[in-house]
Amino acid sequence: MKTAIVTGGTSGIGLGVAKMLLEKGYRVYATYVGNNFNEKIENFEAIKVDQSNRNELYAFIAKIKEECTAIDCIICNAGMSIRKSFTETTDNDWDAMMEVAVNSHYILIRELYGIIPNGSRIIFTGSQMGIMPHATILGYGVTKAAVHALAKNLVKEFEGTGTTVNAVVPGFVETPWQKEKPEEIKQNIYKKTAIHRFATIDEIVGTYKFCIDNPFVNGSLIEVNGGYSYK
Numbered sequence: 001m002k003t004a005i006v007t008g009g010t011s012g013i014g015l016g017v018a019k020m021l022l023e024k025g026y027r028v029y030a031t032y033v034g035n036n037f038n039e040k041i042e043n044f045e046a047i048k049v050d051q052s053n054r055n056e057l058y059a060f061i062a063k064i065k066e067e068c069t070a071i072d073c074i075i076c077n078a079g080m081s082i083r084k085s086f087t088e089t090t091d092n093d094w095d096a097m098m099e100v101a102v103n104s105h106y107i108l109i110r111e112l113y114g115i116i117p118n119g120s121r122i123i124f125t126g127s128q129m130g131i132m133p134h135a136t137i138l139g140y141g142v143t144k145a146a147v148h149a150l151a152k153n154l155v156k157e158f159e160g161t162g163t164t165v166n167a168v169v170p171g172f173v174e175t176p177w178q179k180e181k182p183e184e185i186k187q188n189i190y191k192k193t194a195i196h197r198f199a200t201i202d203e204i205v206g207t208y209k210f211c212i213d214n215p216f217v218n219g220s221l222i223e224v225n226g227g228y229s230y231k
Helices: 012-023 054-067 091-115 138-157 183-192 201-213
Strands: 003-006 027-032 044-048 073-076 121-125 164-170 221-224
Touching: 003 012, 012 027, 012 073, 012 201, 054 091, 073 091, 091 138, 121 138, 121 201, 138 164, 138 221, 164 201, 201 221
Parallel strands: 003 027, 003 073, 027 044, 073 121, 121 164, 164 221
Antiparallel strands: none
């Protein structure tokens, strides 16, 4: 049985990708923060890991190394958004957002490099806000732009192994977080999107499946945004 890691894997896109991997026959380890995840799913283990805390991250890595001889797929999905204005964002806020989205995933892949077999898959969750300036959270957009660059640069580290590294770049998606947006803001986003709605989680998950199934897709930023900002 192949083994996968999905960071931020108990809700939204992360959980959708984890379930897709389970259907493909993987055993899945998922990291998460927040309320306890108590759902029992066969071959799925949810582990509470604050990825802004390196002690917790390294403890998770140690667990993986102890329990697994190979990691065949890593989905770098965890991210962090602290909604403050540019001038109100503190050093700690900036560092936390960078630590979760960028640094923790760099460390995770580096530390597990020796047990990533040839022909594996590494997929990052980017964001349209890493390509277009973010309207309200500069730090979030910058972390996602860094995620895109990390995915592209890691391609060289896995050259010749058959392991591919890509980033899925969603626009707005009907995740629990987005559902909390006021209706007026949603309608404004719909007007900027040629499809006139948010993506479903399944529509985004299909892109991760494409990256897993197609061994020639490598070093790509795959935008799935419904034609966002088309006019």
